[in-house]
Amino acid sequence: MTALRPLRHGAAPVETVARLVGSTPLVRLRRIGAELPGVRLYVKCEFMNPGGSVKDRPALRMIETALRDGRLGPGRTLVDSTSGNTGVAYAWICAALGVRCALVMPRNVSAARKRIAQAFGAELVFSDPLEGSDGAIRQVRELVAQEPDRWFYPDQYGNPENPRAHELGTAVEIAEALDGQVAAFVAGIGTSGTVMGTSRGLRALAPGVRCHAVEPAEPLHGLEGLKHMESSIVPAIYDEAELDGKISMPTAEGWAMAERLGREEGLRVGHSSGAAVAGALQVAERMAAAGERGNVVTVLPDRADRYFEPRRWDRRITW
Amino acid sequence: MPVTLRLPAVLAKAAGGKTVHEARGATVGEVVGDVAGRFPELGPRLRDAKGEPYPYVIFYLDDEDIRFQQGFATPVPDGAEIVVVPAIAGG
Ligand SMILES: Cc1ncc(COP(=O)(O)O)c(C=O)c1O
Numbered sequence: 001m002t003a004l005r006p007l008r009h010g011a012a013p014v015e016t017v018a019r020l021v022g023s024t025p026l027v028r029l030r031r032i033g034a035e036l037p038g039v040r041l042y043v044k045c046e047f048m049n050p051g052g053s054v055k056d057r058p059a060l061r062m063i064e065t066a067l068r069d070g071r072l073g074p075g076r077t078l079v080d081s082t083s084g085n086t087g088v089a090y091a092w093i094c095a096a097l098g099v100r101c102a103l104v105m106p107r108n109v110s111a112a113r114k115r116i117a118q119a120f121g122a123e124l125v126f127s128d129p130l131e132g133s134d135g136a137i138r139q140v141r142e143l144v145a146q147e148p149d150r151w152f153y154p155d156q157y158g159n160p161e162n163p164r165a166h167e168l169g170t171a172v173e174i175a176e177a178l179d180g181q182v183a184a185f186v187a188g189i190g191t192s193g194t195v196m197g198t199s200r201g202l203r204a205l206a207p208g209v210r211c212h213a214v215e216p217a218e219p220l221h222g223l224e225g226l227k228h229m230e231s232s233i234v235p236a237i238y239d240e241a242e243l244d245g246k247i248s249m250p251t252a253e254g255w256a257m258a259e260r261l262g263r264e265e266g267l268r269v270g271h272s273s274g275a276a277v278a279g280a281l282q283v284a285e286r287m288a289a290a291g292e293r294g295n296v297v298t299v300l301p302d303r304a305d306r307y308f309e310p311r312r313w314d315r316r317i318t319w
Numbered sequence: 320m321p322v323t324l325r326l327p328a329v330l331a332k333a334a335g336g337k338t339v340h341e342a343r344g345a346t347v348g349e350v351v352g353d354v355a356g357r358f359p360e361l362g363p364r365l366r367d368a369k370g371e372p373y374p375y376v377i378f379y380l381d382d383e384d385i386r387f388q389q390g391f392a393t394p395v396p397d398g399a400e401i402v403v404v405p406a407i408a409g410g
Binding site for chain 1: 325326327328329330332333338360365366373375376377402404407
């Protein structure tokens with residue numbers, strides 16, 4: 001007689017918190033877009049990742065592939081330019097996997113942001129606030145050029161493992177959740193990893209899917225995490241030709257939709273989530289107007305609580 | 320004495336290719352208006368239709384956030400420096 005295994009209620013234990021990245025829930029919106037016949041809007045809740053954002057996926061994959069092929073090891077420190085969600089993701093994953101981590105960020109990043117990264121033991125290097133995120137990119141490239149043996153530079157804007165994390169993760173999860181029935185996919189462009197990788201994966205798993213990127217309409221905008229391509233260093237992983245279209249999103253519209261998501265759907269998400277849903281709604285409206293039916297999927301990169309609240313307390317700029 | 324307005328690099332294109340501008344004005348709003356008057360594309364990047372600063376653009380007057388003072392009505396001392404910084408960090 002074989003021994004009876006105890007019944008398990010809930011999940012099995014995992015070896016490290018890093019194994020909890022991904023497998024995020026897909027939620028149907030009940031009010032936003034409800035008036036559109038035959039079109040359903042779904043949102044992928046990336047804020048459910050352990051670090052609170054979509055960036056846990058590419059950060060984990062870039063780090064684990066580098067550990068596996070020896071580009072990252074005991075003698076090296078991970079360094080990249082990021083002040084936002086990727087920085088938080090690198091910092092906690094490095095702590096969990098026992099890797100040293102340094103982040104280059106513009107000095108005007110909120111004190112709260114700096115403290116989050118430091119809480120995970122990351123070392124911070126500051127760049128010129130007026131040069132923005134591109135200034136941080138240039139500074140990290142200089143650091144790496146000076147001491148190439150000291151650093152592992154994942155380069156989230158140029159690393160194919162960034163979109164790959166979405167192709168093998170996000171896209172597969174979406175296709176499985178909807179039994180391959182995905183008419184359209186919409187996502188904001190920061191590094192473009194989410195939109196490029198998920199689109200690639202979905203094209204294989206949900207034939208006929210149309211994929212759209214959402215881009216801020218203004219160069220100085222309030223959609224944190226997104227990049228205005230015309231005024232920025234264009235990420236090497238970005239290839240506009242692979243997409244079916246690009247939606248230009250004014251900050252005000254993204255903000256208004258973020259608020260609506262809170263009030264009408266119970267989702268308190270960041271402004272880039274608002275922009276993504278506003279873009280998805282445009283696609284859904286076009287489909288409905290053309291008499292098409294189907295599921296429109298987008299991504300909610302993070303929660304609202306990361307944003308302006310902490311910034312308000314930084315009365316004096318600390319250069 | 321004129322004051323200095325420093326813009327973030329992403330706005331250089333809207334401001335004649337320069338990020339550092341000499342300007343005049345008794346308040347932050349007037350200084351911004353002075354420079355925006357020279358570069359028509361710049362104004363709508365810094366102020367909304369009502370002439371107020373966007374919440375995602377922060378103005379520091381000699382290193383102090385004007386939202387904790389009188390906003391665009393904050394008086395500007397001679398030789399002051401106003402720095403415009405995006406409120407957001409990105410990526
Ligand atoms: C809040 C937020 N939204 C959207 C994005 C864009 O994601 P991606 O870099 O995959 O294009 C990011 C990434 O930095 C982000 O932090």
